[in-house]
Amino acid sequence: MKHIQKIVSLLVTISACWIGLLKASIIPHSYTWLLPIYLIVSLGCYGLLMVGYGLMIFPTCPKEAELLQKDIMEAKEFFKQRGVDVDSD
Amino acid sequence: MVKNKGSDVGVHNKYSIIIPTYNERLNIALIVFLVFKHLRDVDFEIIVVDDGSPDGTQDIVKQLQNVYGEDRILLRARPRKLGLGTAYIHGLKHASGEFVVIMDADLSHHPKYLPSFIRKQNETGANIVTGTRYVKDGGVHGWNLMRKLTSRGANVLAQTLLWPGVSDLTGSFRLYQKSVLDDVIKSCVSKGYVFQMEMIVRASRKNYHIEEVPITFVDRVFGSSKLGGSEIVEYLKGLVYLLLTT
Numbered sequence: 001m002k003h004i005q006k007i008v009s010l011l012v013t014i015s016a017c018w019i020g021l022l023k024a025s026i027i028p029h030s031y032t033w034l035l036p037i038y039l040i041v042s043l044g045c046y047g048l049l050m051v052g053y054g055l056m057i058f059p060t061c062p063k064e065a066e067l068l069q070k071d072i073m074e075a076k077e078f079f080k081q082r083g084v085d086v087d088s089d
Numbered sequence: 090m091v092k093n094k095g096s097d098v099g100v101h102n103k104y105s106i107i108i109p110t111y112n113e114r115l116n117i118a119l120i121v122f123l124v125f126k127h128l129r130d131v132d133f134e135i136i137v138v139d140d141g142s143p144d145g146t147q148d149i150v151k152q153l154q155n156v157y158g159e160d161r162i163l164l165r166a167r168p169r170k171l172g173l174g175t176a177y178i179h180g181l182k183h184a185s186g187e188f189v190v191i192m193d194a195d196l197s198h199h200p201k202y203l204p205s206f207i208r209k210q211n212e213t214g215a216n217i218v219t220g221t222r223y224v225k226d227g228g229v230h231g232w233n234l235m236r237k238l239t240s241r242g243a244n245v246l247a248q249t250l251l252w253p254g255v256s257d258l259t260g261s262f263r264l265y266q267k268s269v270l271d272d273v274i275k276s277c278v279s280k281g282y283v284f285q286m287e288m289i290v291r292a293s294r295k296n297y298h299i300e301e302v303p304i305t306f307v308d309r310v311f312g313s314s315k316l317g318g319s320e321i322v323e324y325l326k327g328l329v330y331l332l333l334t335t
Binding site for chain 2: 002003004007047050051054055058059060061062064065068071072074075076078079082083084085086
């Protein structure tokens with residue numbers, strides 16, 4: 001099954017539940033009508049929270065940049081001895 | 090005799106490391122040096138696919154062949170810039186290992202992580218091991234807040250819409266079983282880093298066993314990488330394309 005079909009069937013299921021709720025009037029209609037809006041708002045909040053949280057814990061590695069510089073010096077030294085021309089860049 | 094856990098990694102398999110280059114004269118030399126430094130007891134070959142760099146990348150590769158041997162470093166050049174996807178296909182044709190590693194030539198992928206890719210594959214028998222920047226022990230250096238924000242936004246969007254089962258979709262430091270790469274690459278048509286995302290999403294849909302290892306990503310030291318509005322549009326188009334076709 002294509003992925004879009006999975007997502008569409010999920011949406012259809014949710015709408016079916018919602019229509020069922022509307023028909024059955026277990027909870028007042030005025031509340032049921034607002035449910036899709038709540039859903040969209042909470043999806044948006046979820047997205048924003050995930051991005052914000054991801055930013056907060058964004059892993060960085062400043063040490064790696066220093067280590068890389070050391071590796072580069074080591075490699076250049078090695079190639080100098082072997083006569084490989086890496087300096088003219 | 091007590092076996093050293095670090096050195097008996099991947100002793101039975103051969104690994105082909107495919108590195109596409111365009112004007113990476115200095116970087117390719119540094120990468121080759123670091124690969125040989127970190128993969129001492131492993132049978133491997135490096136396949137450089139150069140797209141006719143005018144800066145003499147191929148001359149340097151020939152000099153490296155003199156140092157390390159022509160059987161360890163293969164130069165498989167193409168006449169001009171022909172795209173990343175076809176560069177891998179081109180390199181793959183000449184690969185003789187059971188496993189293929191693809192990595193960028195700009196030193197943002199450090200060869201010191203190669204042993205952990207190989208070890209992970211040995212331990213789990215995975216079809217694909219992919220490097221991820223977004224977990225503990227992984228990380229990124231050299232990105233400003235805007236770049237981090239776009240990256241996180243793009244990732245959350247892709248995770249929510251595609252459910253890919255891997256944490257880093259656009260990373261391109263990966264180890265593939267050769268037959269698996271052969272199979273997956275044929276069905277991929279995207280360009281740029283959408284191509285990397287398409288590869289991993291299609292592999293995941295084909296139910297290949299995918300494992301992750303943490304890697305760090307130091308944004309290119311020589312030269313600059315950019316992420317503008319057009320890349321974001323391309324990314325969104327890629328997302329929709331993958332949503333509809335996978």
